[in-house]
Amino acid sequence: MTIESKLKELGIALPTAPKPVANYVPAVRAGELLFTSGVLPMKEGKPAFEGKLGKELTVELGQEAARLAVLNALSIVKQELGSLDKVARIVRLTGHVASAPGFTQQPAVLNGASDLLVAIFGEAGRHTRAALGAAELPLGSPIELELIVQIRP
Amino acid sequence: MTIESKLKELGIALPTAPKPVANYVPAVRAGELLFTSGVLPMKEGKPAFEGKLGKELTVELGQEAARLAVLNALSIVKQELGSLDKVARIVRLTGHVASAPGFTQQPAVLNGASDLLVAIFGEAGRHTRAALGAAELPLGSPIELELIVQIRP
Amino acid sequence: MTIESKLKELGIALPTAPKPVANYVPAVRAGELLFTSGVLPMKEGKPAFEGKLGKELTVELGQEAARLAVLNALSIVKQELGSLDKVARIVRLTGHVASAPGFTQQPAVLNGASDLLVAIFGEAGRHTRAALGAAELPLGSPIELELIVQIRP
Numbered sequence: 257m258t259i260e261s262k263l264k265e266l267g268i269a270l271p272t273a274p275k276p277v278a279n280y281v282p283a284v285r286a287g288e289l290l291f292t293s294g295v296l297p298m299k300e301g302k303p304a305f306e307g308k309l310g311k312e313l314t315v316e317l318g319q320e321a322a323r324l325a326v327l328n329a330l331s332i333v334k335q336e337l338g339s340l341d342k343v344a345r346i347v348r349l350t351g352h353v354a355s356a357p358g359f360t361q362q363p364a365v366l367n368g369a370s371d372l373l374v375a376i377f378g379e380a381g382r383h384t385r386a387a388l389g390a391a392e393l394p395l396g397s398p399i400e401l402e403l404i405v406q407i408r409p
Numbered sequence: 410m411t412i413e414s415k416l417k418e419l420g421i422a423l424p425t426a427p428k429p430v431a432n433y434v435p436a437v438r439a440g441e442l443l444f445t446s447g448v449l450p451m452k453e454g455k456p457a458f459e460g461k462l463g464k465e466l467t468v469e470l471g472q473e474a475a476r477l478a479v480l481n482a483l484s485i486v487k488q489e490l491g492s493l494d495k496v497a498r499i500v501r502l503t504g505h506v507a508s509a510p511g512f513t514q515q516p517a518v519l520n521g522a523s524d525l526l527v528a529i530f531g532e533a534g535r536h537t538r539a540a541l542g543a544a545e546l547p548l549g550s551p552i553e554l555e556l557i558v559q560i561r562p
Numbered sequence: 563m564t565i566e567s568k569l570k571e572l573g574i575a576l577p578t579a580p581k582p583v584a585n586y587v588p589a590v591r592a593g594e595l596l597f598t599s600g601v602l603p604m605k606e607g608k609p610a611f612e613g614k615l616g617k618e619l620t621v622e623l624g625q626e627a628a629r630l631a632v633l634n635a636l637s638i639v640k641q642e643l644g645s646l647d648k649v650a651r652i653v654r655l656t657g658h659v660a661s662a663p664g665f666t667q668q669p670a671v672l673n674g675a676s677d678l679l680v681a682i683f684g685e686a687g688r689h690t691r692a693a694l695g696a697a698e699l700p701l702g703s704p705i706e707l708e709l710i711v712q713i714r715p
Contacts, residue, residue: 278669279676280691286653286712287594288440294692310545347439352694355545362547363431370432385433386447386555388505389545392661392695394669402692406439441593500592508698516584516700523585538586539600539708541658542698559592 259340262376270331271324274298282332289347290405292332296397297324306396310359313398318353319368321399326369329403330376337407346373346383348404354397355389362387369401412493415529423484424477427451435485442500443558445485449550450477459549463512466551471506472521474552479522482556483529490560499526499536501557507550508542515540522554565646568682576637577630580604588638595653596711598638602703603630612702616665619704624659625674627705632675635709636682643713652679652689654710660703661695668693675707 263270276282276293283292297305297320305321307313313321326349334340351366353359366387373381393400416423429435429446436445450458450473458474460466466474479502487493504519506512519540526534546553569576582588582599589598603611603626611627613619619627632655640646657672659665672693679687699706 276691278673278691279680279688280655281688282690284651284653284688284690286651286710291654291690291710293690294694345437345439347437348444349433350692352692354695357545359545360547360549362545367431374432382432382434382437384435384437384444384446385429385431386503386505386553387547388447388553389507389543389547390695391544391697392663392665392668394666394693394695396666400692400694404439404444498590498592500590501597502586510698512698513700513702515698520584527585535585535587535590537588537590537597537599538582538584539656539658539706540700541600541706542660542696542700544697557592557597 259376266375270334271299271328273331273335274328283336288407290333290336290407292329292403294400294402295325295329296394297321297399298328299324303395303397305398307398308354308356309365309398310356315361315364318365318398322366322368323372325399325401326372329401333405342408343377343380343405344408345406346377346381347406349383349385350402351385352388352390352393352400354393362389412529419528423487424452424481426484426488427481436489441560443486443489443560445482445556447553447555448478448482450474450552451481452477456548456550458551460551461507461509462518462551463509468514468517471518471551475519475521476525478552478554479525482554486558495561496530496533496558497561498533498559499530500559502536502538503555504538505541505543505546505553507546515542565682572681576640577605577634579637579641580634589642594713596639596642596713598635598709600706600708601631601635602700603627603705604634605630609701609703611704613704614660614662615671615704616662621667621670624671624704628672628674629678631705631707632678635707639711648714649683649686649711650714651686651712652683653712655689655691656708657691658694658696658699658706660699668695
């Protein structure tokens with residue numbers, strides 16, 4: 257099964273790939289690795305969530321934000337590679353969660369992104385992960401994700 | 410001398426490799442690089458330290474936590490590669506230190522991990538490092554470490 | 563045009579490459595990738611800026627700090643490779659901005675570094691970027707940058 261048909265089966269439509277608003281690019285390929293820029297939970301060019309976990313946002317809303325952010329990242333990957341079937345492995349998900357003092361459930365929030373990667377890519381979606389609590393994130397976003405992807409030869 | 414005998418000489422027993430508690434994996438290999446997930450200072454499946462530097466923990470306790478976390482990371486590397494003798498180089502140590510306002514001695518804390526890497530691997534243990542102050546870390550951990558390792562061909 | 567003559571044209575003199583003050587190294591090469599350690603805005607061996615964005619420092623001062631930090635990083639790259647002409651691509655800029663509560667303009671601050679990379683390297687300087695708000699950084703620095711560079715074969 258192709259990844260595109262898997263996405264259909266899951267009822268997922270990828271958002272438009274976000275455009276960087278400064279002198280950087282969405283993704284760079286170096287050898288067999290593709291690095292994405294830090295990606296926010298954007299919807300139609302605007303951040304769809306605002307606030308910190310442990311204050312303005314519940315864990316459930318944080319998970320939704322993580323899901324949306326990882327779909328934005330995948331849409332960058334597709335734009336770069338032409339097709340998500342070129343992904344050999346999701347190597348790395350770094351997840352920054354804007355955290356109010358005392359909020360320590362970053363892993364639960366990021367499961368929103370991790371579970372989706374595995375649902376879409378199966379074994380190839382099983383990634384390493386770092387779950388981190390940021391003091392602040394751009395535009396007041398609750399989530400910023402970075403992906404490193406291994407590309408099929 | 411093998412790394413195993415070096416560990417014995419230093420009186421170090423590696424802890425059991427921590428198991429991820431969600432849809433991610435402890436390590437992924439991509440070409441000659443091995444990436445580990447973010448690793449906490451775990452002992453027998455439980456976090457052995459809690460609290461922030463500059464508040465609940467002294468620099469000395471933070472160094473102990475950094476040492477324990479890096480041993481957890483090495484035990485993941487051993488589990489993935491079969492033997493620590495397959496390590497060509499420790500490329501990268503990213504160290505996140507949960508920091509109370511005004512705490513700026515992240516480098517001193519991370520020396521606990523850096524010094525141990527060099528004691529164990531010699532020149533091959535001399536790594537690049539980023540020392541960062543996190544707002545919060547999972548489970549209230551004072552330390553989270555990530556490793557990138559180059560594997561012998 | 564060589565990168566050295568481009569630097570002259572831009573009126574830029576690279577600072578002395580900062581020396582790590584502990585058991586780590588400024589850069590490690592693994593295959594075609596060069597990783598730098600986290601780099602602060604140092605001038606003649608001392609941090610040239612102190613404080614947080616959104617409190618002690620304006621965005622403009624933060625941009626100056628970002629420019630100085632990225633020049634320190636490039637001076638490490640030059641020291642490792644012999645010449646900046648060996649840079650095939652700036653793959654990745656990770657930018658940590660020490661952020662007081664409510665400061666969310668990390669991207670604007672990091673443009674100081676991103677714009678300079680593109681001014682110096684042209685297309686090869688167009689990188690992926692993550693803009694992050696740190697709770698605290700070493701020595702009270704407002705900025706810490708990490709680079710991943712692809713090296714010409």
